[in-house]
Structure formats: structure tokens, C-alpha cells
Amino acid sequence: MNKLKVSQVQFSASHLPNFNSKLLEQNFNKAIKFKPHLICTPECSNIITNDKNYLMLNAPYQNSCPVLKMAKDFAKKNKVSINLGSLLLKVKNRKKLINRSFFINNYGVIKKTYDKIHMFDVEINNKERHKESSLFKAGNKIIFTKINNIKLGMTICYDLRFPNLYRQLAKKDCSIILVPAAFTRPTGKDHWEVLNRSRAIENNVFIVATGMCGNHHMKRKTYGYSLLVDPWGKIINSTKNKPAIINSTINISDVNKIRKKIPSLQYE
Numbered sequence: 001m002n003k004l005k006v007s008q009v010q011f012s013a014s015h016l017p018n019f020n021s022k023l024l025e026q027n028f029n030k031a032i033k034f035k036p037h038l039i040c041t042p043e044c045s046n047i048i049t050n051d052k053n054y055l056m057l058n059a060p061y062q063n064s065c066p067v068l069k070m071a072k073d074f075a076k077k078n079k080v081s082i083n084l085g086s087l088l089l090k091v092k093n094r095k096k097l098i099n100r101s102f103f104i105n106n107y108g109v110i111k112k113t114y115d116k117i118h119m120f121d122v123e124i125n126n127k128e129r130h131k132e133s134s135l136f137k138a139g140n141k142i143i144f145t146k147i148n149n150i151k152l153g154m155t156i157c158y159d160l161r162f163p164n165l166y167r168q169l170a171k172k173d174c175s176i177i178l179v180p181a182a183f184t185r186p187t188g189k190d191h192w193e194v195l196n197r198s199r200a201i202e203n204n205v206f207i208v209a210t211g212m213c214g215n216h217h218m219k220r221k222t223y224g225y226s227l228l229v230d231p232w233g234k235i236i237n238s239t240k241n242k243p244a245i246i247n248s249t250i251n252i253s254d255v256n257k258i259r260k261k262i263p264s265l266q267y268e
Helices: 017-034 052-058 066-078 157-161 163-171 185-203 253-261
Strands: 003-010 038-040 081-089 098-104 110-115 121-123 129-131 144-147 150-154 176-181 206-211 213-215 221-223 227-229 235-238 244-251
Touching (some): 003 017, 003 206, 066 081, 066 098, 081 176, 098 150, 110 144, 157 185, 163 176, 163 185, 185 206, 235 244
Parallel strands (some): 003 038, 150 176
Antiparallel strands (some): 081 098, 098 110, 144 150
């Protein structure tokens, strides 16, 4: 199969998993009119807040997360694959949460999960600091999956700043790499587009970067500006910082064409 139809759901999540489940389901029902093979959502699709204590108390377990249950049911009913960009989840007998991306196939089955490897420990300015490693256990496995025999690499947000991860996914013959995110506004404005385009160009891959947008619980703000970049680094589709669904058709044969033109992957 050469063409893959992708819907990216950029939305503004709340601190309430049940509310987010209903909101995402409404968005999925809009997206399905495009007849996509794959629907993608941002990082923190089930819960988002600036309040660490609130998050530790209210993040659900995987087996009771309303967003995950809804997505599995929706995928099965509508015969569509879904990448839940990430869910923030408790793990039994562990003090730390996990930041986990899910690939659900068109039978409603979780085919792959990826735990965010690179923790967002930064001091952007006096007002904005993040220390994910104090809350989350980092993943350590590079994960890819398949849809219609097309290999998809899985990453999350801050991973975008670590080119080696993307190189390794490209070396495993991924044609598409997923980048769900909840980027901050200062870094988003200056770095989001250029990083996504760079990862696409370096590795001759499609980058599907789906961002969280809006103002959230306890003054958390996210950047939005979801985009889809082709293997030449050209932006095929994008949106701004309001909730939106962007629908794109990816021509997978472009990957091999561009890898023939610039065979940089062969030199390492």
C-alpha cells in the first residue's frame, strides 16, 4: 500500500480524564469522515496539569483509563488505527508515573506501547521549569510498529531533541515517525518547526507531529501548531494554536525516491 491517510487531532485537554475521553471521542467522530487509516493525538491526551501533586493523585492506571478504553472501542467499531500520543499513568507498586504512547490497531488491540525515553528536565526561564524525571520513570526501549506493512517509529515530545533516536528508527526502515507533543510556548515558537523538519530531512522520513494546544489546569500552556512534514522537509499540512483536525494523505513511495536522491542513511 502506497497511500496512508492520517488525521491529527490537536485539542486542548483538561485535568479530568473522563472529560478528555468525551472530548476526544467527539473529535474522532469528526476525523472519521476523512476515512483515515490512522488517527493521532498529542502527548498528555488523558490528563494535563501544572500541579504535580494533583497529577500523582489523579493519573489513572492503564486498566482504568477512560481515554484508553474509549480509543480501543472506537478503533474496533470504526476499523481505524489510533496512536494515543501519550497517556500519563500510574503503575502498581511504583512511586513514579509513566508517559506512555499507545498504538491501537483497527481491531481495537494495543499492538505496541512506547515509554518516553528522554525526560524533560529544563529551566526555560524564571517562570517555567520542568523536571519530568522527578515524576516519571523513563523508558529505555526503541519501539516501532506497522500499519499496512508501513513501519512507524514511536517517539514523544522532548525525544525530538535527540537525533540519534530518530536515526535508529530510520535505520530500522521506518517511513513515518510519530511525534506527539505538549510543547511549551517559548520553545515551541523557536524550535518546534525547525526540529521536526530537521528530523524529517536527516532521515528521509515523514514526521507526523501532533501537538497539544491551549491553556490548561494550573496555568499550564501548550504550543499546538501540529504539522506533517515530508521526507524532503516540506510541510504538507499544519495548523495554528487552536483546536483543529488536520487530514493528510501520505505517499509512502516518496521515502524511497528521496532516499535514492540523497542516500545519507547508507553512510553510517
